[in-house]
Amino acid sequence: MGAQEKSSNSNNPMQEKMSSHHGILGYSELVVLMRVKVYRLNDDGKWDDQGTGHVTVDYIERSEDLGLLVADEEDHETLLLHRISAEDIYRKQEDTIISWRDQEYSTELALSFQETTGCSYIWDHICSVQRNMHFSNLNNETFHSVNSDLRELPPVDLSTLPLILKTVVEGGIADQLRVTELILHDQDFFSKLMDLFRISEDLENIENLHIIFKIVRGIIMLNSTQIFEKIFGDELIIDIIGCLEYDPDAPHVRHRNFLKEHVVFKEAISIKDPIVLSKIHQTYRVGYLKDVILSRVLDDATLANLNSMIHSNNAVVVSLLKDDSTFIQDLFGKLKLPSTSAESKKNLVHFLHEFCTLSKSLQVVQQHRLFRDLVNEGIFDIIADVLQSEDKKLVLTG
Known part of the structure; x- marks a missing residue:
């Protein structure tokens, strides 16, 4: 750019x-x-x-x-x-x-x-930011002249999957912008596409599954923040990852099984805010998609946009948690409680460390306020205690 x-x-x-x-x-x-x-x-x-x-x-x-x-x-x-x-x-x-x-x-x-x-x-x-500026300019200047023939997407049906794929992946930047706009305006596009994915998987129709993989990959490569918000939301993300299991050029890896069975969310301290929990899960899944599933095919622009989404999520999580006085008090209360087991304490310390690390997503003034609050809650006492641990890794975390 x-x-x-x-x-x-x-x-x-x-x-x-x-x-x-x-x-x-x-x-x-x-x-x-x-x-x-x-x-x-x-x-x-x-x-x-x-x-x-x-x-x-x-x-x-x-x-x-x-x-x-x-x-x-x-x-x-x-x-x-x-x-x-x-x-x-x-x-x-x-x-x-x-x-x-x-x-x-x-x-x-x-x-x-x-x-x-x-x-x-x-x-x-x-x-x-520059990419969004350029896309916006293209949108304003060329949409109507270049894309006058593309007025709507093909109907989402098993018989039209090849045509949908052609529409999504072919054409220049202006065509891709038009496709992005049409996808965002069709409220049922993704739910219908995921219905076709589940039907094709039940029927073990590998040819359709390969086409759906290419469609979903092509949609991700459109690099639209608004589309990312839709497909990486709680309702669609698991099916989207399922679609990406059927790469015709790679062995079949059961990513959904891995995420469900092997990735256990360790909740060191109870988080009740549904937005926070949703953002934590979304961040991990987007990171997994970026670093594992599509690591070979993502271009720099899409990679940067996904990274921005992850950083934004981290900022939301830290911002919401730092303003939750009950959460902060519960965290430090458990850390100071003599009856807290060694394993639980270790998990709490790692959580606090990650919480502080993620706070770099905040603006500097907000960071200073957060650290002031942590000092008032007694973070130095926790650090002093951790530094005396016989667990070398825990000392390093401290």
Whole structure:
């Protein structure tokens, strides 16, 4: 898309490795991913350090546009506010630097990340935002002229499966956009397709199952966030994964059996919020689909969109749990209770560790509030206790 990767100049001062910052709350590992230095190219052609802070991708105030926001790590003042552009202005260098020519500042700007993971995460976001801009423009400019002949999808029936496959996988970007629009407008499309899948599986009609696999794979490759929300919802996800078991070019792997029988959701602490539970299950299943089922075929754009969905889910889970005072109190109550078994305590500690790790999905201000609440609940007492454990893995988690 608009963003491109390039190697950087070896004399670039931005390449100096940022030193690890160990804050007084001891959560450096959590905030460090989004920690950046902001650089501005001065008139002498040298990079001026504008300060160190934490970067997020968020909506710009009083606007529907997305931008890069960097808040100073000390006083939380805004170091940088950049509206993401659809133009080809972004460069990724040496896995830790993103730079661009900024029209508003009339100069080159750059973010130097402390961690490659954080750089990749923001880079994926920029690419995703640009992709949506380009798709939106195509939608506005070319839909009616290019796709005037595609007014509706073929009826969903066993006899029309080859025609549905042809409609989904053939054509250019504008055709795919039209297909996406038609699929989203047909409320019964997926329920009918899954009915055909179950019928074909009952009849052991391998030819139909292979076609349905290609249709579902093709729909995923349309890379529509709205379609992802539908097919990865609680009602459809298991059948969708079932369809993807019938890859004609690969051995038959029973993914549904694995997910049902071997993946057990360890509920260290009772989670009552149905939205949280749904997001946790969805995140695992989308990750499994991305990393196992379709790992060979996903392109970078679809991969980035699925990763964005996972990050978004993590943010929702952490955001809802952090505001549930009863949940937080129950968690720490069980951790401090002498009668809690060693195994249960270990599961609770791992849960707390994952909870804190996922909090990097939150905005920096929200992270600080969460850590303040955890300190008030006595997280340092828990850490001190865990560090004295004879279980080396548990000590490492601590």
